Amino acid sequence: MARxxxxxxxxxxxxxxxxxxxxxxxxxxxxxxxxxKTELTAISIPPQFMxxxxxxxxxxxxxxQANYFHFMANSIYLALGSTLLGLLFAIPAAWAMAFSxxxxxxxxxxxxxxxxxxxxxxxxxxxxxxxxxxxxLDSRFGLIVVLFLINLPIMVWMLYTYFKEIPxxxxxxxxxxxxxxxxxxxxxxxxxxxxxxxxxxxxxxxLAWNEAFWTLxxxxxDAAPLTAxxxxxxxxxxxxxxxxxxxxxxxxxxxxxxxxxxxxxxVRGLTFGAVK
Amino acid sequence: MGKIQLQSVTKAFGGVKVxxxxxxxxxxxxxxxxxxxxxxxxxxxLRLIAGLEDTTSGTISIDGKDATHLPPAQxxxxxxxxxxxxxxxxxxxxxxxxxxxxxxxxxxxxxxRVDNAAKILNLADYIDRRPGQLSGxxxxxxxxxxxxxxxxxxFLFDEPLSNLDAALRVGMRLEISELHQRLKTTMIYVxxxxxxxxxxxxKIVVLRAGNIEQVGSPLELYTKxxxxxxxxxxxxxxxxxxxxxxxxxxxxxxxxxxPEHIDLSQSEGQWKGEVKVSEHLGSDTFLHxxxxxxxxxxxxxxGGEFPVHAGDTVYMTPQQxxxxxxxxxxxxxx
Numbered sequence: 001m002a003r004x005x006x007x008x009x010x011x012x013x014x015x016x017x018x019x020x021x022x023x024x025x026x027x028x029x030x031x032x033x034x035x036x037k038t039e040l041t042a043i044s045i046p047p048q049f050m051x052x053x054x055x056x057x058x059x060x061x062x063x064x065q066a067n068y069f070h071f072m073a074n075s076i077y078l079a080l081g082s083t084l085l086g087l088l089f090a091i092p093a094a095w096a097m098a099f100s101x102x103x104x105x106x107x108x109x110x111x112x113x114x115x116x117x118x119x120x121x122x123x124x125x126x127x128x129x130x131x132x133x134x135x136x137l138d139s140r141f142g143l144i145v146v147l148f149l150i151n152l153p154i155m156v157w158m159l160y161t162y163f164k165e166i167p168x169x170x171x172x173x174x175x176x177x178x179x180x181x182x183x184x185x186x187x188x189x190x191x192x193x194x195x196x197x198x199x200x201x202x203x204x205x206x207l208a209w210n211e212a213f214w215t216l217x218x219x220x221x222d223a224a225p226l227t228a229x230x231x232x233x234x235x236x237x238x239x240x241x242x243x244x245x246x247x248x249x250x251x252x253x254x255x256x257x258x259x260x261x262x263x264x265x266x267v268r269g270l271t272f273g274a275v276k
Numbered sequence: 277m278g279k280i281q282l283q284s285v286t287k288a289f290g291g292v293k294v295x296x297x298x299x300x301x302x303x304x305x306x307x308x309x310x311x312x313x314x315x316x317x318x319x320x321x322l323r324l325i326a327g328l329e330d331t332t333s334g335t336i337s338i339d340g341k342d343a344t345h346l347p348p349a350q351x352x353x354x355x356x357x358x359x360x361x362x363x364x365x366x367x368x369x370x371x372x373x374x375x376x377x378x379x380x381x382x383x384x385x386x387x388x389r390v391d392n393a394a395k396i397l398n399l400a401d402y403i404d405r406r407p408g409q410l411s412g413x414x415x416x417x418x419x420x421x422x423x424x425x426x427x428x429x430x431f432l433f434d435e436p437l438s439n440l441d442a443a444l445r446v447g448m449r450l451e452i453s454e455l456h457q458r459l460k461t462t463m464i465y466v467x468x469x470x471x472x473x474x475x476x477x478x479k480i481v482v483l484r485a486g487n488i489e490q491v492g493s494p495l496e497l498y499t500k501x502x503x504x505x506x507x508x509x510x511x512x513x514x515x516x517x518x519x520x521x522x523x524x525x526x527x528x529x530x531x532x533x534x535p536e537h538i539d540l541s542q543s544e545g546q547w548k549g550e551v552k553v554s555e556h557l558g559s560d561t562f563l564h565x566x567x568x569x570x571x572x573x574x575x576x577x578x579g580g581e582f583p584v585h586a587g588d589t590v591y592m593t594p595q596q597x598x599x600x601x602x603x604x605x606x607x608x609x610x
Contacts, residue, residue: 167359167361169357169358169359169361170361170362170363170364172328172348172355172357172361173355173357173361173362173363173422174363174374175328175347175348175349176326176328176348176349176353176354176355176375177349177374177375177378177422177426178349178375178378178379179349179374179378183378188363191365192363192364192365
């Protein structure tokens with residue numbers, strides 16, 4: 001028998017859902033409001049919520065102090081570059097694991113994921129030295145490779161779970177119909193896996209966009225993305241909360257827009273394979 | 277042409293031998309059905325012929341040419357899968373045209389052949405729909421259409437009707453038989469349903485654990501089963517097998533009598549028993565009768581309506597000329 005849903009219960013659940021939603025959204029809202037305050041209002045006690053003198057001064061200051069578009073261009077390069085490079089390796093890897101598994105496939109997948117458990121700082125020194133020797137410090141290419149490698153396990157996992165859902169009969173039918181391996185992947189598998197590939201791309205772009213450890217430690221100016229841009233407002237002279245908030249809003253704005261329009265795919269990507 | 281020969285074919289997955297050693301000849305234009313219980317290797321055998329699995333040893337030749345190591349597409353065979361295996365992102369037209377496109381045929385020829393297949397299979401009305409918008413029967417027709425357009429040497433069917441409901445299955449069974457009569461192309465059909473095997477096949481291959489138990493026409497298998505396995509598998513309901521004094525009196529270790537070869541009476545007969553279950557279908561009456569002489573209940577079929585019910589006493593007499601005799605190893609005695 002289906003569970004009875006009373007009107008009170010429905011209202012209660014709705015209120016609870018909104019409360020949780022607002023709680024999660026609150027830090028972003030607070031950052032947004034702070035970005036329009038003066039530095040003094042930003043740290044005033046008690047905090048002022050809506051009723052203060054709104055100013056866009058922080059935005060114009062940070063734009064004049066630092067070249068926002070330079071940092072944003074770097075973020076885009078790093079996020080898209082590492083994602084495209086990742087797809088190039090993750091699609092064939094996931095294809096092989098999903099459709100031609102060996103008894104060790106599951107172990108390899110778990111091993112790949114286990115590398116995500118490694119604290120980044122544990123390999124910081126060797127990678128830093130490697131970057132010095134190869135002359136990759138503060139280079140976009142070097143960072144693209146690092147971001148691609150740290151996110152590759154997640155890309156392979158996500159694509160693997162998507163590919164596993166595609167009946168192998170369909171690929172065998174393509175083989176019977178005369179499709180070569182390339183045609184099988186490009187004309188049959190990929191069109192069927194487009195939603196999966198799209199959400200993998202999206203998640204990877206967000207992960208690369210948000211990555212702060214390596215982007216802060218391996219860059220200074222040339223390859224510095226938005227994470228470095230935000231961090232520059234937390235300085236030894238003190239924290240400039242209003243400017244920091246304005247910088248944060250500028251940094252998350254593009255991903256917020258992309259995320260908003262593709263939330264459906266994103267949720268599907270994160271929960272895919274959880275239930276059949 | 278579509279003559280297929282399997283010589284000493286074996287298949288092992290790791291250490292498990294699924295097909296121990298198998299020889300089989302399939303003549304051009306024949307409708308051959310592989311039948312057997314789940315896990316008997318019938319689908320594996322079909323996949324070996326298709327080239328979707330590699331043989332461990334032995335040769336497969338198609339029209340006299342060794343095809344053992346040819347990739348699936350070069351064997352000139354078309355396969356219809358149990359799951360239909362249609363391309364969900366393509367319309368019916370594109371699905372059917374796919375093999376021709378892969379073969380690099382020109383657009384004119386592709387259109388002509390697709391339209392022809394659509395006409396044969398009554399697909400014209402939904403040629404621009406996607407598989408997701410079709411019913412199970414329509415999808416199976418599209419899958420068959422995709423196979424037809426290639427004009428293959430042989431069609432391979434892997435349990436194509438098992439996803440359909442009972443009524444549709446009977447209809448599609450007829451359609452496939454008619455298609456075979458029209459095209460006269462070799463067809464190899466895998467099923468676990470012996471009714472499908474009996475109604476469609478020119479030749480039935482009964483498999484058990486990767487071994488061929490018997491090859492023959494449906495009636496041959498029904499009238500002259502080579503062993504107790506074939507005797508039990510072919511025919512519905514299955515044959516009654518009994519040992520003991522019944523068998524001894526026929527100079528055998530075991531005898532078998534089909535349910536339709538036992539005469540029923542309410543007054544006299546060789547065996548007396550109590551009806552446990554009665555199934556009245558109108559056209560037939562099936563009775564499951566427990567006797568004191570046999571450990572298992574006997575299944576008996578009476579033509580038309582036979583007015584007895586559970587708990588009633590009936591008498592049964594096997595038709596002497598229809599009794600099958602088997603030795604201690606289960607092989608038929610002639």
